[in-house]
Amino acid sequence: MSSAPTPSDPTTPIDADEPPAFADLGLRAELLGALAALGYEEPTPIQREAIPPLLAGRDLLGQAATGTGKTAAFALPLLQRMPDERTGGDPVSLVLVPTRELAVQVSEAFHRYGKDLGTRVLPIYGGQPIGRQLRALDLGVDVVVATPGRALDHIARGTLRLGSVATVVLDEADEMLDMGFAEDIEAILEHAPAERQTVLFSATMPARIDGLARQHLTDPVRIQIERERPVAGEAPRVRQSAYIVARAHKPAALGRVLDVESPTAAIVFCRSREEVDRLTETMNGRGYRAEALHGGMSQEQRDRVMGRLRAGTADLLVATDVAARGLDVEQLTHVVNYDVPSAPESYVHRIGRVGRAGREGVAITLAEPREHRMLKTIERVTGQRITIDKIPTVADLRTRRLELTQAALRESLLEDDLEPFRVIVESLSDEFDLMEVALAAVKLAHEATLPGAADEEEIPQVAVRPPREPRPAGYERRGGARPRPGGTTQVFVGLGRRAGVRPQDLVGAITGETRVSGRDIGSIEIADRFSLVEVPYALADEVIRGLRGSTIKGRKATVRRDRDGDAGGERRFDTHDRRDRR
Numbered sequence: 001m002s003s004a005p006t007p008s009d010p011t012t013p014i015d016a017d018e019p020p021a022f023a024d025l026g027l028r029a030e031l032l033g034a035l036a037a038l039g040y041e042e043p044t045p046i047q048r049e050a051i052p053p054l055l056a057g058r059d060l061l062g063q064a065a066t067g068t069g070k071t072a073a074f075a076l077p078l079l080q081r082m083p084d085e086r087t088g089g090d091p092v093s094l095v096l097v098p099t100r101e102l103a104v105q106v107s108e109a110f111h112r113y114g115k116d117l118g119t120r121v122l123p124i125y126g127g128q129p130i131g132r133q134l135r136a137l138d139l140g141v142d143v144v145v146a147t148p149g150r151a152l153d154h155i156a157r158g159t160l161r162l163g164s165v166a167t168v169v170l171d172e173a174d175e176m177l178d179m180g181f182a183e184d185i186e187a188i189l190e191h192a193p194a195e196r197q198t199v200l201f202s203a204t205m206p207a208r209i210d211g212l213a214r215q216h217l218t219d220p221v222r223i224q225i226e227r228e229r230p231v232a233g234e235a236p237r238v239r240q241s242a243y244i245v246a247r248a249h250k251p252a253a254l255g256r257v258l259d260v261e262s263p264t265a266a267i268v269f270c271r272s273r274e275e276v277d278r279l280t281e282t283m284n285g286r287g288y289r290a291e292a293l294h295g296g297m298s299q300e301q302r303d304r305v306m307g308r309l310r311a312g313t314a315d316l317l318v319a320t321d322v323a324a325r326g327l328d329v330e331q332l333t334h335v336v337n338y339d340v341p342s343a344p345e346s347y348v349h350r351i352g353r354v355g356r357a358g359r360e361g362v363a364i365t366l367a368e369p370r371e372h373r374m375l376k377t378i379e380r381v382t383g384q385r386i387t388i389d390k391i392p393t394v395a396d397l398r399t400r401r402l403e404l405t406q407a408a409l410r411e412s413l414l415e416d417d418l419e420p421f422r423v424i425v426e427s428l429s430d431e432f433d434l435m436e437v438a439l440a441a442v443k444l445a446h447e448a449t450l451p452g453a454a455d456e457e458e459i460p461q462v463a464v465r466p467p468r469e470p471r472p473a474g475y476e477r478r479g480g481a482r483p484r485p486g487g488t489t490q491v492f493v494g495l496g497r498r499a500g501v502r503p504q505d506l507v508g509a510i511t512g513e514t515r516v517s518g519r520d521i522g523s524i525e526i527a528d529r530f531s532l533v534e535v536p537y538a539l540a541d542e543v544i545r546g547l548r549g550s551t552i553k554g555r556k557a558t559v560r561r562d563r564d565g566d567a568g569g570e571r572r573f574d575t576h577d578r579r580d581r582r
């Protein structure tokens with residue numbers, strides 16, 4: 001069934017050779033074992049390019065956003081280069097990240113990949129009781145994953161000693177600079193040995209990142225995953241859209257989107273075997289006829305699955321990229337990316353499964369808020385628009401289901417094979433009004449064809465973070481206050497310049513204590529005795545809770561919504577209250 005791709009076919013594999021496997025990258029057995037257990041079938045492009053030079057000890061400057069697999073790209077080589085049999089002692093690797101959320105995520109990734117190596121990983125970030133971190137540091141760690149502020153605190157206390165550090169990673173460096181951590185990073189790097197490996201990952205490469213790289217990296221390998229590759233030939237006729245949804249709501253969102261789209265047959269792409277199995281089970285539990293397809297299955301098993309899809313006894317294929325390579329199913333109408341693909345090339349391959357031979361197809365991507373940037377990259381590289389849609393509401397779903405029932409009834413009316421049922425209508429019409437008979441029949445038909453029907457709960461819409469815009473020259477004020485839907489408000493914090501508060505202290509306290517990212521925080525104004533922090537309305541309560549729960553410069557502050565409210569409203573500062581221009 002599979003058709004040989006032609007040079008003009010936009011779905012032609014860009015790399016005709018079999019892409020390298022993890023084993024080809026020179027990773028040791030324990031790491032390969034961990035990756036297999038996680039169901040990773042093949043390295044992502046950034047991993048393919050970054051792992052060999054990092055294993056060789058090179059410095060590296062990588063442009064990669066969340067969703068590309070960048071964490072494993074630096075974590076795997078770091079783990080491999082870890083000296084054997086370490087007990088006690090100071091860390092040999094330091095990873096600096098902008099937020100507590102990322103510190104936890106990156107630490108977890110190290111744990112997962114390094115579990116057979118017994119690597120000791122410690123996340124340290126503001127907001128967490130320092131005592132616990134002190135004890136863990138005291139016992140000895142191999143890898144520290146830290147936010148800059150807290151790392152500097154520990155360095156100052158003498159509890160984090162960087163004398164043995166062989167590798168420093170600056171992850172999401174652009175975001176760290178945006179959050180005002182530039183000086184902290186400089187100070188931290190001064191404490192690390194000059195003879196070390198330095199790795200810098202950043203989603204964007206503004207001049208400041210270039211400066212940071214020039215100063216601290218030595219002859220780095222440069223990697224950019226968003227190389228512009230011309231997409232040959234005519235673009236497939238595919239309607240492309242994306243939904244921004246929190247991880248926890250993804251299965252429900254997938255169900256909702258499938259219900260509204262009602263595809264003839266759909267393929268859902270996942271990143272790993274593990275996720276394929278999990279999602280297949282979930283979707284079957286929700287009443288869909290889903291089949292798994294991944295690289296761990298025998299050819300015979302795969303053929304059986306494909307047979308069921310072609311015969312229409314399955315309507316959903318849940319697959320990894322590897323398993324779906326070369327697959328050509330005529331019935332497919334929809335491609336769903338359960339995660340944003342790790343590279344634009346992969347996106348192009350996936351959506352090329354539909355829209356073939358002039359048929360129309362639909363490509364849907366479920367992206368987590370953090371992965372929004374990756375969508376933009378894909379748009380830029382493919383030169384095609386991906387519309388961000390709102391997840392259908394329960395009301396949308398009901399409307400759509402009624403439409404489907406109506407369409408089915410119309411078809412049935414046109415088919416003209418209704419005679420056998422006349423007797424039922426006639427006998428009921430003695431007793432009931434014909435309209436009522438029809439209504440009851442429609443209701444039965446409607447209920448019988450309900451797909452899924454599992455969840456009738458609203459799925460929360462997630463606001464999309466607008467991509468960062470280049471700052472005008474001379475822009476110094478901390479913050480990236482961009483207009484956003486819903487508007488912003490100001491939070492009053494009862495500590496200011498006299499308490500030694502700097503913008504980064506506030507940002508650190510907020511991002512350390514809440515799920516709010518530095519990018520969500522707008523302008524920060526520091527007066528002598530208080531500060532004002534601009535945040536989106538929707539996040540204000542969380543910010544206030546977070547700030548109340550933490551200390552700033554060692555002190556508890558009064559925190560409340562600013563009485564003067566809107567950032568848009570005029571704020572009158574006394575003469576001594578000037579904008580803080582760090």
Ligand code: AMP
Pocket residue numbers: 039040041042043044047065066067068069070071072271272
């Ligand atoms: P990151 O871009 O580092 O945030 O990674 C994005 C996601 O991709 C994480 O959930 C990883 O667990 C997952 N991931 C990373 N590398 C691979 C791979 N080679 N195969 C499958 N999943 C991966």
